[in-house]
Amino acid sequence: MDGELAHRLGRVAAITLDVEQDCPPYLETTRGMEQGLPRLLDLFAEKRVKATLFFTAEMAEKYPHLAKRAVDEGHEIGSHGHHHERYDKLAPSEAERLVEKATKILRRYTDNVTSFRAPNLKRPRWLLPILKQHGYTIDSSEALYKPPFPRRPRKEQGLVIIPVSVTSSVLRLPWRLQALIHHALPAPRVYFAHPWEYVDMTRENIRLDCRLNTGETALQLLGALIDTLKREGWIITTITGVAKLMGG
Numbered sequence: 001m002d003g004e005l006a007h008r009l010g011r012v013a014a015i016t017l018d019v020e021q022d023c024p025p026y027l028e029t030t031r032g033m034e035q036g037l038p039r040l041l042d043l044f045a046e047k048r049v050k051a052t053l054f055f056t057a058e059m060a061e062k063y064p065h066l067a068k069r070a071v072d073e074g075h076e077i078g079s080h081g082h083h084h085e086r087y088d089k090l091a092p093s094e095a096e097r098l099v100e101k102a103t104k105i106l107r108r109y110t111d112n113v114t115s116f117r118a119p120n121l122k123r124p125r126w127l128l129p130i131l132k133q134h135g136y137t138i139d140s141s142e143a144l145y146k147p148p149f150p151r152r153p154r155k156e157q158g159l160v161i162i163p164v165s166v167t168s169s170v171l172r173l174p175w176r177l178q179a180l181i182h183h184a185l186p187a188p189r190v191y192f193a194h195p196w197e198y199v200d201m202t203r204e205n206i207r208l209d210c211r212l213n214t215g216e217t218a219l220q221l222l223g224a225l226i227d228t229l230k231r232e233g234w235i236i237t238t239i240t241g242v243a244k245l246m247g248g
């Protein structure tokens with residue numbers, strides 16, 4: 001990253017949601033959509049934060065009022081694929097069919113669907129030209145904490161690549177512990193979470209890190225993160241907002 005870019009991105013953070021069924025591929029329920037997402041949208045309204053919601057097209061079709069509400073309240077809608085498919089396991093022709101299908105559904109709610117996040121953060125490089133061809137300008141499918149390193153924000157094949165900073169379960173750790181992790185993260189900080197983390201999953205038969213502090217505790221912790229970022233002078237924006245600051 002050059003000096004000017006580093007300066008412009010000095011204290012920029014994005015809050016993003018991967019809007020999907022509960023804890024894929026372990027569950028098929030949608031309690032996160034019914035209870036979690038409305039609570040998250042309420043929190044964002046209360047805190048005056050605009051977020052990016054990467055919807056699977058399937059959830060946008062099943063819960064159109066939530067996709068509409070997100071658009072009406074000024075949030076960005078991005079694509080999280082059609083039904084949470086693993087793009088790294090698909091043939092390119094099938095991947096393109098699903099990108100196209102999902103995009104068409106999501107653009108019923110807003111023309112501005114130009115950001116993409118692959119399910120499980122598994123986006124093969126060959127998908128980038130396909131995304132570009134379907135009008136995407138931003139890909140947020142990489143993670144700073146996953147190899148190969150380093151994974152910096154950059155331009156590649158005509159898209160702005162903006163990696164996520166930490167895994168979503170970090171946002172459910174006890175505050176003092178997660179505060180240490182946040183402090184060490186470089187800008188732009190890109191956080192992501194899922195609606196199902198904001199309903200009580202503690203009794204579900206899923207991995208412990210998927211259950212820990214879910215529900216009301218998670219909501220309070222996310223509120224604390226937003227308050228702390230604001231207090232420390234961070235600009236909280238959408239993933240497109242981050243890309244604009246990068247000059248993309």
Ligand SMILES: [Zn+2]
Nearest residue numbers: 018020119120
């Ligand atoms: Zn996902």
